[in-house]
Amino acid sequence: MFSRIVPFLAIAAVCASLAAGGASARPDRSAAGGITVFAGSSMTAVLPQIDPSNTYSFGSSTALGTQITNGAPADVLMSANTTVPASLYAAGVVEKPVNFTRNTLAVVVPKSNPAGIKSIYDLTKPGVKIAEAASTVPVGSYTVQVLNQMGINTAVQANVVTKETSDANVVAKVALGQVDAGFVYLSDYVIDPTHLTLIKVPAWAQPKITYAMAVVTKSPNQAAAEAWMKKVLSPAGQAIFVKNGFLPLTAPVPTIAKVAPAHGTPGATVMLTGTNFTGTIAVTVAGVPAKFKYVSPTKLTFTVPAKAKSGSITVTNPSGKASTPFTVG
C-alpha cells in the first residue's frame, strides 16, 4: 500500500510547491528532451504514457496559468477546464485553445470506508470528515458546483476538514485514511482503485468538465508543441486518456469489419464483427429494420428481415452509422 501512496504524496508536494512558489525554474530540456508541458495534476499519470520524453510540471491549472502569464517557460498549457486557457488566449498569452478530453467528478472513500459512506448524500451526516480542493482550483470549483446543484453544499461544507491545492492531494488524504471521503476526478480513482472505493456523483448533478490545451505564444518550440497537441488528439492519445478514466470528446461511431456469411436469405442469422457496437440502436438491411442481438462491443448478430433486398447493412449507435454491402438471397 505504501508504495502506491508515495506517488500521491510526491505529487502533493509538487503541487504545494507550485501553488506557493509562483513560476518554476525552466526545466533542463537537454536532459529531459521533448517540450515543456504545464498540466493539471489530474493528468499526472496519463501524459507520460503518451510521451515520456517531455518535461512535465503538474499542478493546479489556475496556478499554472498564472505562472505562464508571469513568464514561466512552458511550451503547452493543458488545463482541467476551458476557462483558464480561454482567459490566457484573450490576453494573448497562449494560442487558440483546443478541447482534448473530458472528465467527471467523483467521491472516493478509503477501502475500509470507516464512515460507512454509500451515497454522496451520506456526506451530509454529522461527523463525516471530508477533503476537498480549494474553490480556486478547477476540481474545487466543480465540487462546489455539484453540491450546490444537489442542494447539499451547506451540509457537506460543515464536514469539510481540509481544503487542498489539487485533486492529487485529496486522493492522498483519502488513501492515507486521514479523511473519510474526498472529491476528486473519476480519473484519479482509476489510477489507483486498489486503495479507494468509488462513490458516484449523480449524472444529473455533474458539471461539464472539459479539458483544453493551448500552445504558449512565446514558446520557442511552436512546431514541437503543435505536434504534441496532435499526438494528444490522435486515436492513440485519446485511447490512453480513456484507459486512465477520462471520457472521450465524443462517443466513437461503430465500424464493421466482417459479415458472416456475406449473403443470406430472409430469416437467416448473420454475424457482424467490428468495433463500438455497445449502445447499438438499430440494424437495417437496405433500409429495412432487422432484429438484432448485441453480443459484445465487437460482435452483433441480426436476422435478415423478410422484406429485405440486397443493399447495405447499416449499424447505428448514438454517435453515428457504419455500412457495408450485403446480398440477400
Added chain:
Amino acid sequence: MSAPITRGQLLSRSAKGGAALLVGGAALGSLVETASAASTTLPTGDLAYVRLLVGAELLASDFYSTALAAANAKPAVTAYLKRAYANEQEHYTSVAQILSGVGVTPAVSGDIDFSYPDGTFATQHSIAKFAAGLETTILGAYLGAIDGIQTDTLKVGLARIAANEAQHVGYFSAAAGGKAFTLSFPQELTIDEASNALDAFTA
C-alpha cells in the same frame, strides 16, 4: 393533452401560495410565471429536486427515442412508445422551464450519457419491461418531489406529470406481461433513492 391553465390562474395561485413559481400543463408552452420580479428564486432543496426531475425526463426521452429507433415493437406498442416519448418531452420542457425561470440553465440532451443493460432494446417485451421499471422509478421521483419540495405552487404541476407517468407504468407493465396496476399507493422515493436508481442508467 393537458388542460391549459390560464395566466390569471397561475398568478392567482402564485399569490395565494406566496411563492414565485408555478408549473402547469404542457399545452401552455412556457409554464413558469413570476408573481413578482423580486422573488424569482426557489429554495436550494427545491432546485435540487427539479434538477433531478430534469435528468429523469432526459433519461426517459433518451430511452423512448432509442426504443423507437430499435424498431422492435409491434405497431400498437410502437404507438404508445411514440406517445410516451412525446409526453416525456413535454414534461422535460415543463420542468426545465422551472429552472430557466429562475435563471438556472437546465441540463439538455447530450449533457448526460445514458447506458442500458445489454438486450434492453432487443425485443418488444424487453423494451416494455424496462419502460415499466423506469417509469416506476420516475413516478416515485415525482411523488417524492411533491412531498419534499417547499414551494407549494409547484406541487400541482408536478402531480399532474406524476399522474401521466403512472399511466405509462400501467400500460408498459401490462405490455410486459404484468398487471396494469396493483398498488393503491405507489411508492415515493426520497431524492437520494431516486438519484441512485436513475444513476444506474448513466454511462
